[in-house]
Amino acid sequence: MASDCKDIVEAKVADGDTGIYVSHTFETGVCWGAFGTLQTAITVVPRSFPKDPPLLEVCASKGSTETQLVKIFMAYTGRHPEKLNQDFFFVAIAAFKEAFPCPNY
Numbered sequence: 001m002a003s004d005c006k007d008i009v010e011a012k013v014a015d016g017d018t019g020i021y022v023s024h025t026f027e028t029g030v031c032w033g034a035f036g037t038l039q040t041a042i043t044v045v046p047r048s049f050p051k052d053p054p055l056l057e058v059c060a061s062k063g064s065t066e067t068q069l070v071k072i073f074m075a076y077t078g079r080h081p082e083k084l085n086q087d088f089f090f091v092a093i094a095a096f097k098e099a100f101p102c103p104n105y
Contacts, residue, residue, distance in 0.1 A: 001088040002077050005031040009074045035066045059102040072099045
């Protein structure tokens, strides 16, 4: 996943910070799809069930973006290259737990 997301992390930010300029390739599509799904899991689902503990023990803010999540993942794998061959889902969740800790759980 890190290689699929490389172009997104390196993309130029659009004027007014409204988005990024990135090539539409199969790889960037894989990255956007994976992180879009994770974004829903950690930001939308918990708001739908506010009395339940946070899903996956990640307390991301409502305004978290896919680009932010990609950058968090890439920074985490940069600090932990030994995890690059591990399952993407679990590495991403570990990165998000570090970036968005849940104070009460």
